[in-house]
Amino acid sequence: MKVSEYATEVINTRPYKYQTRQTYFSDLKRLGIWDLDVSEVNSAMIRDIVEKVTTQSTRKRLFITARSIFKDLGICQDLPNLEAEGKVYDIPTQEQLEWLIERSKYRLQLLLCMFGGLRLGEACAVTPDKLSGDYLDVNQAYSQDGLHLGSPKTYGKILLPHWLAAEVKCMEPHQYWEMGRPTKLVSHSTYKLSRGAKFKEMTGGKTVNPHMLRHWYATDMIRRGVNPEVVRRQMRHKNVSVTLKIYTQVRSEEIEASLPNRLRNQTEIAASQKTNVIEFKKKALR
Incomplete structure (x- = not known):
């Protein structure tokens, strides 16, 4: 066979x-x-x-x-189970991302990815009836080809910013994603928009895709000192280690800033060393 x-x-x-x-x-x-x-x-x-x-x-x-x-x-069962490795994105600034999103025809879906941490298929499945106050019930997702509306990768209720929840509540039926419409249209459109001359000039040539916005969402919360358990719940991860390892990014500047500083500068250290030598010689002559 x-x-x-x-x-x-x-x-x-x-x-x-x-x-x-x-x-x-x-x-x-x-x-x-x-x-x-x-x-x-x-x-x-x-x-x-x-x-x-x-x-x-x-x-x-x-x-x-x-x-x-x-x-x-019983074939291939000895193949290794590799550890997941998060993709490191060269993420533009929040101001640059918002500039791009406001010019996209898929604005609401991208805002849900950036300020709700949704995956693209989940964002496309959002409708007002999934809201309870400002809490969004993430219980459906569109497939990439748009031919299937089924369960999301992870279920859960997340809290949206009040202004974003208000936009979702005001959605009209013609704004709902349609069955048969591929979600990758959003990815292609966003990438193309980020390749425009103005955005390239602003960012030095950085490109954007919807999943990058989910990474920005998690990373931003961690940088603001949000409790990792809160971040995990908002991201709907089973384990906080996934949140911290895969979805939060560390910039080289942050690593450099994390290094401990000496209490004294090099001039003070040299002067102190010279004083110590003099004191040592005085003691030796006594």
Whole structure:
């Protein structure tokens, strides 16, 4: 049996989420084993293929796909479970991001990513009925292709800034995301907008994507001294270590600023050392 036949049967009969199924199909084709016979697949082959992938997160995902798809056959179960590695974004300033968002036709979705920490598919699924006061119930998400409205990656209620909750409450039906409309339209549009001459001049050539705004959201809270447990809840992570390790970024300037300072400058230290030498000689002559 070919991998394509076996994988299709497995993926369609297991209770995977829609986006997970799409990812598994895509990963198997990326691995180049889609048209092979299942008997040809083994861990060594998968390792050799994945070693050529440069991105840690992609390598991790491809190993997960292989282990999951072939677990009933006992194949690929010894593939490593790589540690997640957060992507470090060169994030523009808040002022620059807001300038960009205000010029986007997907303004509300981007504001929800930046000031609510939502993933893009979750932001597209937001409607006024999901609000209770200023609390938003994150319980749905659109798939990237826009063909499926299902469960989000993580559920939870988050508190929106009052002004943003007010905008969501005032949404008209024509502003709701439509089934069949790919969410990647937002990503493409945002990237294109950030490549404009004005924004390039402002930022020195930095580009923006919606998920970068989620990173900005977490990083901004940590920098303002917000309790990490509060950040975790707002980000809807199961473990605070994910929040701190993956979604908060450290700039080189912050590392430099974290270094302890000497209480005295070098001139004072030199003078002190000279005084100590003189005192030592006086004592020696006594």
